[in-house]
Amino acid sequence: MEKTEFLALTMPFKDKLYRLAKRILVSKDEAEDAVQEVFLKLWKGKKNIENYKNPEAFAITMTKNYCLDRLKSKQASNLKIVHSNYQTSENVEKNIEANDGVEMVFRIMETLPEQQRIVLQLRDVEQFEFSEIAQMLDSNETAVRVALSRARKTVREAMIKKYNYGIG
């Protein structure tokens, strides 16, 4: 496979991989390193990539596994990830009232268990079907649904608290 061909195949989901990596690793630099690493692996194994029905799903699975490994080795060496980058869209900036709450949503998402975070990212941000997510995570649809529901409910609890008691 030629380089241009490879790039044409993989570039459309570059940002999806980045967003997933960032959701898991939180740090922007870590996420970019992870995506670079995944692309190198894909490039090295480019002979196989054509055999996969869905290169995007394959790449997402790879990214997820790589990031979880990174996280594990980090926890093992007791390193804490420092992060301070919440990117908000123009839409958010316009909506000043909600901005506070939006930042809070992101913060809650970071506190979720990794599996829930990944499922929430793949479903609510990237809008994949349950069957696709189950395939990517090597899981089943029911498990994905349960994890997703838990994640959404955790976010809801936090928002209800904030609006009822005005904690923010």
Next chain:
Amino acid sequence: MESVKIKQLLEAYFEGATSISEEKMLQDYFNNEKVADNLVQYQPIFVALKAAKEERSTMVFNLPETKPQTSKKWWYSVAAILVVAFGVGSFYFSQPSYTQEEKEALATFEKSKRAMMLLSENFNKGTERLTFVGQFERTKDKIFE
């Protein structure tokens, strides 16, 4: 859209029971429409989810140039075959080829060689016979001592 419908969708949403299109409706409502007062606490969730999708990496990913190794190996084998073929070929073609005159000369040489051989064989026969003469000499010496 009426808030009753949205509320129903929200219930299903938190149970993980909404479809992609229903979730898009929710996101659309909370991002673009006037949100009802009793639903305002849910707005940040959908604003955040939409914002999360806007995020892009500015990084340029680079791939190493991989020289195809296989074609190089292919060239090695071609080179090896050429060397062997050249060796064998030069061995074959270095064999002298004779002109008509040289062939005749060779044939004559072979003939004269055979003649010489014949001659030498007969000489050998002669020397064999001469041993008898030697024997005769020795016996004669014994008798006439």
